[in-house]
Amino acid sequence: xxxxxxxxxxxxxxxxxxxxxxxxxxxxxxxxxxxxxxxxxxxxxxxxxxxxxxxxxxxxxxxxxxxxxxxxxxxxxxxxxxxxxxxxxxxxxxxxxxxxxxxxxxxxxxxxxxxxxxxxxxxxxxxxxxxxxxxxxxxxxxxxxxxxxxxxxxxxxxxxxxxxxxxxxxxxxxxxxxxxxxxxxxxxxxxxxxxxxxxxxxxxxxxxxxxxxxxxxxxxxxxxxxxxxxxxxxxxxxxxxxxxxxxxxxxxxxxxxxxxxxxxxxxxxxxxxxxxxxxxxxxxxxxxxxxxxxxxxxxxxxxxxxxxxxxxxxxxxxxxxxxxxxxxxxxxxxxxxxxxxxxxxxxxxxxxxxxxxxxxxxxxxxxxxxxxxxxxxxxxxxxxxxxx
Numbered sequence: 001x002x003x004x005x006x007x008x009x010x011x012x013x014x015x016x017x018x019x020x021x022x023x024x025x026x027x028x029x030x031x032x033x034x035x036x037x038x039x040x041x042x043x044x045x046x047x048x049x050x051x052x053x054x055x056x057x058x059x060x061x062x063x064x065x066x067x068x069x070x071x072x073x074x075x076x077x078x079x080x081x082x083x084x085x086x087x088x089x090x091x092x093x094x095x096x097x098x099x100x101x102x103x104x105x106x107x108x109x110x111x112x113x114x115x116x117x118x119x120x121x122x123x124x125x126x127x128x129x130x131x132x133x134x135x136x137x138x139x140x141x142x143x144x145x146x147x148x149x150x151x152x153x154x155x156x157x158x159x160x161x162x163x164x165x166x167x168x169x170x171x172x173x174x175x176x177x178x179x180x181x182x183x184x185x186x187x188x189x190x191x192x193x194x195x196x197x198x199x200x201x202x203x204x205x206x207x208x209x210x211x212x213x214x215x216x217x218x219x220x221x222x223x224x225x226x227x228x229x230x231x232x233x234x235x236x237x238x239x240x241x242x243x244x245x246x247x248x249x250x251x252x253x254x255x256x257x258x259x260x261x262x263x264x265x266x267x268x269x270x271x272x273x274x275x276x277x278x279x280x281x282x283x284x285x286x287x288x289x290x291x292x293x294x295x296x297x298x299x300x301x302x303x304x305x306x307x308x309x310x311x312x313x314x315x316x317x318x319x320x321x322x323x324x325x326x327x328x329x330x331x332x333x334x335x336x337x338x339x340x341x342x343x344x345x346x347x348x349x350x351x352x353x354x355x356x357x358x359x360x361x362x363x364x365x366x367x368x369x370x371x372x373x374x375x376x377x378x379x380x381x382x383x384x385x386x387x388x
Contacts, residue, residue: 023047023048023049024045024048024049025048025049025050025051026040026043026044026048026049026050026051027051027053028040028050028051028052028053029052029053029054029055030053030055031053032051032053036057036060037050037052037057037060037061037062037080038060038061038062040052040062041062041063041064044064044066044069045066046066046067046068046069047068047069048066048069048070049069049070049071049072050069050070050071050072051072051073051074052071052072052073052074052078052105053074053075053078054073054074054075054076054077054078055078055079056078056079056081057078057079057080057081058081058082058083059081059082059083059084059085060080060085061082061085061086061087061091061092061093062087062092062093062094063087063088063093063094063096064093064094064095064096064098064100065096065097065098066098066100067097067098067099068098068099068100069098069099069100069101070100070101071100071101071102071103071105072101072102072103072104072105073103073104073105073106074104077104077105077106077131077133078104078105078106079106079108080092080093080105080106080107080108080119081108081109082107082108082109082110082111082117082137083109084111086110086111086112086117087121088121089112089113089114090112090116090117090118090121090142091110091112091117091118091119091120091121091142092107092110092118092119092120092137093107093119093120093121094120094121094123095120095121095122095123095125095127096123096124096125097123097124097125098125098126099125099126100125100126100127100128101127101128101130102120102127102128102129102130102132103129103130103131103132104130104131104132105132105133106132106133106134106135107119107120107132107133107134107135107137107140108134108135108136108137109135109136109137110137110138110139111138111162112138114167115138115164115166115167115169116138116139116142116167117137117138117139118137118138118139118140118141118142119134119137119139119140119141120134120140120141120142121141121142121143121144122141122142122143122144122149122151123143123144123146123149124144124146124148124149125146125149125150126149126150126151126152127149127150127151127152128152128153128154129141129151129152129153129154129156130154130155130156131154131155131156131366132156132157133156133157133158133159133366134156134157134158134159134171135157135159135160136160136161136162137162137169138162138164138167138169139169139170139171139172139173140158140170140171140172140173141153141158141172141173141174142173142175143173143174143175143177144175144177145175145176145177145199146175146177147176147177147178147201148177148178149177149178149179150177150178150179151174151177151179151180151181151200152179152180152181152182153172153180153181153182153183153185154182154183154184154185155183155184155185155366155367155368156185156186156366157185157186157187157365157366158171158172158185158186158187158188158195159171159186159187159188159189160189161189161190161191161192161193161218162191163191164191165192168192168193168194168219169190169191169192169193170190170193170194170195170196170197171187171190171193171194171195171196171218172187172195172196172197172198173193173194173197173198174197174198174199174200175199175200176199176200176201176226176257177199177200177201178200178201178202179200179201179202179203179204180198180200180202180203180204180205181203181204181205182196182204182205182206182208183206183207183208183360183368184206184207184208184360184362184363184366184367184368185208185209185366186208186209186362186364186365186366187208187209187210187211187212187221188209188210188211188212188213188216189212189213189215189216190212190216190217190218190219191216191217191218192217192218192219192244193218193219194218194219194220194221194222194223195210195212195218195220195221195222196210196221196222196223197220197222197223197224197225198223198224198228199224199225199226199228199257200228201228201229201258202228202229203224203228203229203230203231204231205222205230205231205232205233205235206231206232206233206234206235206360207233207234207235207358207360207361207362207368207381208235208236208362209235209236209238209332209362209364209366210222210235210236210237210238211236211237211238211271211329211332212238212239212240212243213238213240214240214330215240215242216240216242216243217240217242217243217244218240218243218244219243219244219245219247220245220247220248220249220250221237221238221239221248221249222235222237222248222249222250223249223250223253224250224251224252224263225250225252225253225254226252226254226255226256226257226258227251227252227255227256227257227258227261227263227288227292228256228258228261229258229260229261229262230251230261230262230263230264231264231266231354231356232249232263232264232265232266232268233264233265233266233267233268233355233356233358234266234267234268234358234360234361234362234381235268235269235362235381236268236269236270236271236332236334236362236381236382237249237268237269237270237271238270238271238272238273238329239271239272239273239274239278240273240274241273241274241275242274243274246272246274246276246277246278246279246305247278247279247282248270248272248278248279248280248281249265249270249280249281249282250282250284251263251281251282251283251284251292251294252283252284252285252287252288252292253282253284253287254287255284255287255288256287256288256289256290256292260290261288261290261292261293262292262293262294262295263283263292263293263294263295263313264295264296264354264356265281265295265296265297265299266295266296266297266298266299266349266356266358267297267298267299267349267356267358267379267380267381268299268300268380268381269299269300269302269326269334269380269381269382270299270300270301270302270307271302271303271323271326271329271334272302272303272304272305273303273323273329274303276304277304277305277306278303278304278305278306279305279306280301280305280306280307281296281306281307281308281311282310282311283310283311283312285311285312291312293313294311294312294313294314295313295314295315296308296311296313296314296315296316296318297314297315297316297317297318297346297349297356298316298317298318298346298347298349298377298379298380299317299318299319299379299380300318300319300321300342300378300379300380300381301318301319301320301321302320302321302322302323302325302326302329302334303322303323307320316347317345317346317347317379318379319342319345319346319379321342325340325342332364334380334381334382335382335384335385336378336380336382336385337385338385340378342378342379342380343374343376343377343378344376344377344378345378345379346377346378346379347377348373348377357373358371358381358383359371361381361382361383361384362381371383371384
């Protein structure tokens, strides 16, 4: 046996595991290690876990600068109310240059002087958001423009944009970062701004419900103003009758900042409730120095409007239908009946083709459920015949 080699491996393993072994759990709450989140943010070290007790925390803003940290709410989702306070004049929470995981927290009422008060300001590093909620913030999550930053959002809710006019209150606004992934999340209740706006280089948007809802007056449902590599699979996008803009998905309106841009839209349902025709997809080809690649397949367009008519690319299996073809969009039921003429009208996406075959569906209020390959594929995001 090579004892020197074995000893070296043991020593190396000790140093690799040491940070995790020294991690602490910091409890926040009336009976916790500390009483405030701000105190926890100053006390926490790399690899610690911060657990926040259920309850309301008003004006308890924080800056997080650790290299690795997990923060989670315990029990019923803790509610963080800005209450006129902000961290660094930016947000309820600010994350700076680390690898952070946040789950089961609610952020409400962020306001700052420049009208961009965010529930979370994410400046650099990696941030994963799971089962969180963002209500009545000037911006739900706002990122910086760090080219290597990564943002992942799962099973979360963004809603209730404030009625402000000085700037556009986007529910999610992502800058020129490396990657944005959004899965199983719900966006609604916009006002003048967009439900989702991203300038990221890579955008993977799957199984979300971006439906503005009654009384919502968002502009675009999904906006990618600088192009990039965008994949939209299995989403339901819905435009209200009080929308600020007939365009639902916008690509490249401000010109590309990335070397290559492409858009893939597969098995999405786009629903327009307005009386005027919608522009379901608008690609600003003239804003690109190199024409973007566009592929749309098996999308369902419910309502009057334009989809691929002025968009150069590969378009197969996309179908228009009346909103009445679906269950009841008013209660977020976008199912097609078992006898719908749309069933069997499209070919399945070839397995393994860039992971574009839908494997999940969105479930309210913010989650996903797996689906089996149906005997007959239908266009759109919903393959099941009944909703739970």
